[in-house]
Amino acid sequence: MIKFEHISKSFNGKVVLDDISSHFDPGKINLVIGTSGTGKSVLLKCIVGLIRPSYGNITFDDRDMVGRSRDTIINIKREIGMLFQGGALFDSKTVEQNVMFPLNMLTNMPKNEKLDRVNFYLKRVGLSNSNKKYPNELSGGMQKRVGIARAMVNSPKYLFCDEPNSGLDPKTSLLIDELIQELTYEYDITTVVVTHNLDSIFTLGDYIIFLDQGKKAWEGTSKELFHSDVETLNSFLFASKMMRMIKSYL
Numbered sequence: 609m610i611k612f613e614h615i616s617k618s619f620n621g622k623v624v625l626d627d628i629s630s631h632f633d634p635g636k637i638n639l640v641i642g643t644s645g646t647g648k649s650v651l652l653k654c655i656v657g658l659i660r661p662s663y664g665n666i667t668f669d670d671r672d673m674v675g676r677s678r679d680t681i682i683n684i685k686r687e688i689g690m691l692f693q694g695g696a697l698f699d700s701k702t703v704e705q706n707v708m709f710p711l712n713m714l715t716n717m718p719k720n721e722k723l724d725r726v727n728f729y730l731k732r733v734g735l736s737n738s739n740k741k742y743p744n745e746l747s748g749g750m751q752k753r754v755g756i757a758r759a760m761v762n763s764p765k766y767l768f769c770d771e772p773n774s775g776l777d778p779k780t781s782l783l784i785d786e787l788i789q790e791l792t793y794e795y796d797i798t799t800v801v802v803t804h805n806l807d808s809i810f811t812l813g814d815y816i817i818f819l820d821q822g823k824k825a826w827e828g829t830s831k832e833l834f835h836s837d838v839e840t841l842n843s844f845l846f847a848s849k850m851m852r853m854i855k856s857y858l
C-alpha cells in the first residue's frame with residue numbers, strides 16, 4: 609500500500625498542493641482526477657520522488673519515501689513503473705531500445721534475459737513485430753502501448769500513469785484502459801492513474817481522489833461518484849450536456 613499524509617507543495621510561495629492525505633491499495637486502480645492545473649501531476653511526481661514535497665510523509669509498504677536514505681529511495685524507485693504524459697519515448701531509439709531502457713538503467717541482467725523480457729511485454733501489449741520500428745512510425749495508441757511495455761518491463765509493484773489517454777480517440781482510449789486494468793489485476797500492482805477522461809473515471813477507477821485547487825475535495829469508489837453532493841466534483845463530472853442527460857436518467 610502507498611500511504612501519503614499531509615502532502616503540501618508550494619512553488620515560489622504559490623501553494624499547489626495543500627495538506628493531502630490518502631492511500632492507494634494494491635491490486636486496484638486508483639485515480640487522481642480534477643480539472644486542469646489543480647495539482648494532479650505534481651501530486652504524482654511528489655509520490656514517485658520526482659518532486660520533493662514542501663511538507664508531508666509518503667510510505668511505500670511502510671518504507672519512507674521522503675526522509676529516508678538514498679538506498680531506500682533507489683530500491684523503491686526500482687519497483688516503480690511510470691507511463692509519462694505524452695508517452696515520452698526516445699525518438700532516436702527503436703521500440704526495443706525504448707522498452708529495454710529501464711533494464712539497462714536499473715539492472716545488471718544479461719542481454720538475452722533483457723531481450724526475453726522486452727519481447728514478453730511487447731507481446732503482452734500486442735506489439736510483437738515492432739521491435740525495430742521507431743516511435744514516429746507508430747500511431748499514438750501504439751506509442752502508448754510501447755510506453756506501457758516500458759513501464760512494465762521491470763515487473764513493477766507500483767505503476768503510475770499520467771494521462772494515459774491523452775490525444776487518443778475513445779476506442780483506443782478504451783483499449784489502453786483495458787490493458788492497464790488487465791495488468792493491474794493480473795500482477796496485483798498498485799496502480800495510480802492521473803486523468804480527466806470521463807470514460808476512464810466511470811469505468812477504470814476502483815478508488816478515486818478528486819482534487820480541487822490543490823486540495824482533496826472528495827474520495828471514494830466509482831459507485832459513490834454519481835451520488836456525491838460535493839458541488840465542485842459534480843460540476844467537473846457533469847460539465848457536458850451529455851453527462852447531465854445521463855445523470856438525469858439515474
Ligand SMILES: Nc1ncnc2c1ncn2[C@@H]1O[C@H](COP(=O)(O)OP(=O)(O)OP(=O)(O)O)[C@@H](O)[C@H]1O
Nearest residue numbers: 619620624642643644645646647648649650651804
Ligand atoms: N516545476 C514547477 N514550477 C512551478 N510551478 C509548477 C511546477 N510544476 C507545476 N507547477 C504549477 O502547479 C500547478 C499544478 O500543476 P499540475 O501539472 O499538477 O496540474 P494538473 O492538475 O496535472 O493539470 P493538467 O490536467 O492540465 O495536466 C499549475 O499551476 C502549474 O503551473
